[in-house]
Amino acid sequence: MAERILTIDCQVHAYERNKPERPWVGFLTGPDEVTGDDMIAAMDAVGVDGALLISPFALYAYDASYALEVYAQHPTKFGLIRPFDPNSETIDADVEEWTSTPGVVGARIMLANSEYEADHPGLNGILAAGGRAGVPVNIMAAGKLPLLRELAQRNADTQIVIDHVGLAQPFNPPPPAEPFADLGNVLSLAALDNVAIKISGAGTLSHAGFPYPDIWEPLSRIFDAYGLERCLWGTDWTRAVELLTYEQGVETFRLTDTLSDSDRETLMGGALANIYKWSPAVAE
Numbered sequence: 001m002a003e004r005i006l007t008i009d010c011q012v013h014a015y016e017r018n019k020p021e022r023p024w025v026g027f028l029t030g031p032d033e034v035t036g037d038d039m040i041a042a043m044d045a046v047g048v049d050g051a052l053l054i055s056p057f058a059l060y061a062y063d064a065s066y067a068l069e070v071y072a073q074h075p076t077k078f079g080l081i082r083p084f085d086p087n088s089e090t091i092d093a094d095v096e097e098w099t100s101t102p103g104v105v106g107a108r109i110m111l112a113n114s115e116y117e118a119d120h121p122g123l124n125g126i127l128a129a130g131g132r133a134g135v136p137v138n139i140m141a142a143g144k145l146p147l148l149r150e151l152a153q154r155n156a157d158t159q160i161v162i163d164h165v166g167l168a169q170p171f172n173p174p175p176p177a178e179p180f181a182d183l184g185n186v187l188s189l190a191a192l193d194n195v196a197i198k199i200s201g202a203g204t205l206s207h208a209g210f211p212y213p214d215i216w217e218p219l220s221r222i223f224d225a226y227g228l229e230r231c232l233w234g235t236d237w238t239r240a241v242e243l244l245t246y247e248q249g250v251e252t253f254r255l256t257d258t259l260s261d262s263d264r265e266t267l268m269g270g271a272l273a274n275i276y277k278w279s280p281a282v283a284e
Helices: 036-046 065-073 090-097 121-133 143-153 182-190 213-226 246-255 261-276
Strands: 008-013 050-054 077-084 105-112 137-140 160-162 195-200 231-234
Touching: 008 036, 008 195, 008 231, 008 261, 036 050, 036 065, 036 246, 050 065, 050 105, 065 077, 090 105, 090 121, 105 121, 121 137, 121 143, 143 160, 143 182, 182 195, 182 213, 195 213, 195 261, 213 231, 231 261, 246 261
Parallel strands: 008 050, 050 077, 077 105, 105 137, 137 160, 160 195, 195 231
Antiparallel strands: none
């Protein structure tokens, strides 16, 4: 590339060690702790300018207090996203409070492994509130893409972003035997103008090893269907830690000759900055 492009990771996580003051509610594959400082160091080492910091549902459920602490320490590096509880009785107020908080760029819904239906009032409440606030709603929907389609159609004024290529991704090797088996459903959602997609964690779906040559044919079909302006590169760090390094998650997309320089500029930061109306502050 002629010059380094603005690079924004669409999904990273930070968390502190399990402790009584902020206990984990579950388990997340990865180190015992990945602080905001740790995440910044990993990004700086490979020239990633900023990231969307997602409060990890597996550890903190709907409590985003640690993400807010990280943002307070690194306000130029992170945009904030937290998951919301579809069964909350105060969804409108919860989303309004969150989206009026400095640094916040979006909300999240966890559909995977759920039994929700498309008419669920809480799901639609979160989506409607996100639309009113003008922030994207990220949806973890592996295995639930038909449900996501119905929700997106019901909430056409809300920008929806599909997490992790819309596919189930492994926490440990090996990847699924047919990692792109649900690609048809992924591609069909491109027909909805209010849906974008994170190309996050894609290397974890490879059977070939770094630089993952076998991911490019299915990814190219996604790029063609959605247009790169609706595709957002990311690593899903640190969920992917057992399958690849942070550097590999970045360099895969810098090294491939399937992307032009302008493609990379859009995929690795430009589309995200446009969709989320946010970009990190970069020193001149």
